[in-house]
Amino acid sequence: MWARAQNSSLPGALARAAALVLAGALFPASGCGLRVAESPTQPIPCFHAMDCPPSDDPCVVSTCFEQQCAMVAAAQNTVVREQKAGDCRMQVCDGNGHVMEIDDEVDVPADDGNECTIAMCKESAGVHEPGPVGASCGEDGVCNGKGACGACLPEAERCEGNAVATCSEEGAWKTAACPEGRPICAGKACVGIRQIAAGGAHTCALFEDGSARCFGAAGVRRGAYGAPPVPGVVGAVELALGGAHACARRADGTALCWGHNAFGQIGDGTTEGPRPPTQVLGLAGATAIAAGAAHTCAIVGGGKVVCWGRGDRGQLGAKPPGPAGKPPATEVPSPLPASPGGGAPSAVAGLFGATKIALGGRHACALGPGGLVACWGEDESGELGRVRPPSSPTKPRPGPRPTPRLVSVKGIEGAIAIALGATFGCALLADGSVRCWGDNTAGQLGDGTTDTRAESVVVKGVAGATAIALGAEHGCARTEGGAVTCWGKNDHGQLGDGSTEARLSPVLVPGLAGVRALSAGGAHTCVMLDGGAVRCWGGNGAGEVGDGTTSDRGAPTAVTW
Structure with missing residues (x-):
């Protein structure tokens, strides 16, 4: 920096000295800080700074010194007037007449219009x-x-x-x-199936999260409209489907039932319906549940069995009250008017130690210790397995009559599973064979005939069976290799062999392997494969096959969830 005065009234040397002294006093550490404005002709006189022309340098200030205009370096950190917006920098003076930049955290860029x-x-x-x-x-x-x-x-x-x-x-x-083996999404994850159950004209699946989804006849859900969860069913561990109702046993030993309730099969003490899922009154500690055409039973503590719903044929296992003023009948007369039901669950008299139960059209059976089977209820077609001595002209015997009393099925020992159809029953024995008894007009006993049998007969050609399931008039068995064979009525393709011809002995269901579980309904059959996928076939008039249509299916068909 330099400072110079021209045409001063002081002698030249003195003026220069004064200017240097002043500059040194103002900027002792930064060199020259004052310079007198020059003009090619004459100096600019002044009385104050406003008389002096402005500086073109942002860090040099015009001032009046000894009545002459001079330039002085702006103070350090003086903010320069003109700034570049949004560059996070600030231009300031360094105190020596120069511009420098410092960080400015407030000088942020302009909004880019992005909310994020x-x-x-x-x-x-x-x-x-x-x-x-x-x-x-x-x-x-x-x-x-x-x-x-x-x-x-x-x-x-x-x-x-x-x-x-x-x-x-x-x-x-x-x-x-979701993959076919875990077909529904719930709780942010795909959920698999624990059990598949077929009823009269409906089907339900129990999922691993304890929920249930159904499709088929009115009172449940239609397959043509998908399979939403059954409302209120949570924590379920077992499903049982009847003619037109369904039940879910929960982990705490209670149960919910829904659907038709004309005979009190829902168990809420009424005959109003159809009913949404409703808790069965008075039922606690249930370990198994089964549903029939219009009655329901459960196994409770100690292997006792309690039943509710329709009981006009003794299917509840309890003697119905007689007319007013008369004692109860000792045997259920045949026929009886239909009982309206609606009562609370009642115990089956004399039955203890039951491990499994199965219900049919109007009868029921229980599997007990030693693999013995006891039945009660309707017996028009020998479905109780009770063999009576033949009649004679001298000693005529009445025909089969319903009874609430337990009847031991003749010829059945070592059974490990039981299943009932509308008017017949079958037992799976420990050796893998299957024996059936009762009505056989459609070949549902699988013995190659259409002869009704009160005494059980062996199902032909079934060996190494591991599970059985019965529909209204057909039966199926799963073998050790995961294959399925079926027999009996086939008018809706419920045998799965692609035909609609009745089969008096078992036929293989083609295209099935790795079957893990099976269930049979009125005229349809369903299986669950090892991977969790479900296949159904047979009658589909109400959408019970679950493929979104109402057309019968003669071969295994994937369920659309």
Whole structure:
């Protein structure tokens, strides 16, 4: 820096000295800080700074010194008037007449119009950093934490129908359909099936989360409209389907039933219906449950059996009261008017130690210790397995009559499972054979004839069976290799062999392998495969096959969930 005065009234040497002294006093550490304004013709006189022309240098200030205009360096950190906006820098004076830059955290860049970014200064530069994850943006969006507005938060999961939707890092939903073995989505995950159950014209599946989904006849759900969860059914561990009702046993030993209730088969003490899922009154500690055409039974503590619903043929195992003023009948007369039911569960007299139960059209059976089978209820077609001595002209015997008393099925020992149809029954024995008894007009006993049998007969050609299931008039067995054979009535293709011809002995259901469980309904059959997939076939007039149609299916068909 330099300072100079021209045409001063002081002698030249003195003026120069004064200027230097002044400059040194003002800027002792930074060199010359004052210079007198020059003009090619003459100095500019002044009385105050406003008389002097402004400086073109942002860090040099015009001032009046000894009545002459001079230039003085602006004080250190003086902010320069003209700044570049949004560059996170500030121009200031260094005290020596020069401009320098310093950081300015307040001088952030202009808004970029993105709701998911924040303007800020970072490392002496203006940037737009991503805003916090989950902040609202757009109409219904959320910020993804990467500076973009997405539909969801990264790694979030939800169910979209029967698919699991996962949110990507960009905030977009990506769906993956649930596999056939775990067909529904619940609680952000695909859920598998624990049990498949077939009823009169409906089918239900119990899922691993304790929920149930049904399709088929009115009072439950129609397969043509999908299979939404049955409302109120949670914590279920077993399903039982009857003619037009269904029940779910819960882990705590209670049960819910829903559907038709004309005979009190729902167990809520009424005959009103159809009913939504309703708790069975007075039932506690149940370990198994079964449903028939219009009655229901459960095994409770100690292997006792309690039943409720229709009881006009002794199918509840308890003697019905006689007319007013008369004692109860010792034997159920035949026929009896239909009982309206509606009572609470009542115990089957004399039955203890039951391990399994099965219900048919109007009869019931229990599996007890030693593999013995006892039945009660209707006996028009020998479905109780009770063999009577032949009649003679001298000693005529009455025909079969219903009874609430227990009747031991003749010829059955070592049974490990039982199943009942409308008017017949079968038992799976420990050696893998199957024996059946009762009505056989459609060949449902599988012995190659159509002769009704009060005494059990062996189902032909079935060996190594591991499970059995009976429909109204047909039967099926699963063998050790996971194959299925069926026999009996076949008017709706319920045998699964592609025909509608009745089979008097078992035929193989083609295309099935790895069957884990099976169930048979009125005129349809369902199986669950090892991977959890479900196949059904047979009558489908109410959508009970579950493929979204109402056309009968003569071969195993995948259920549409």
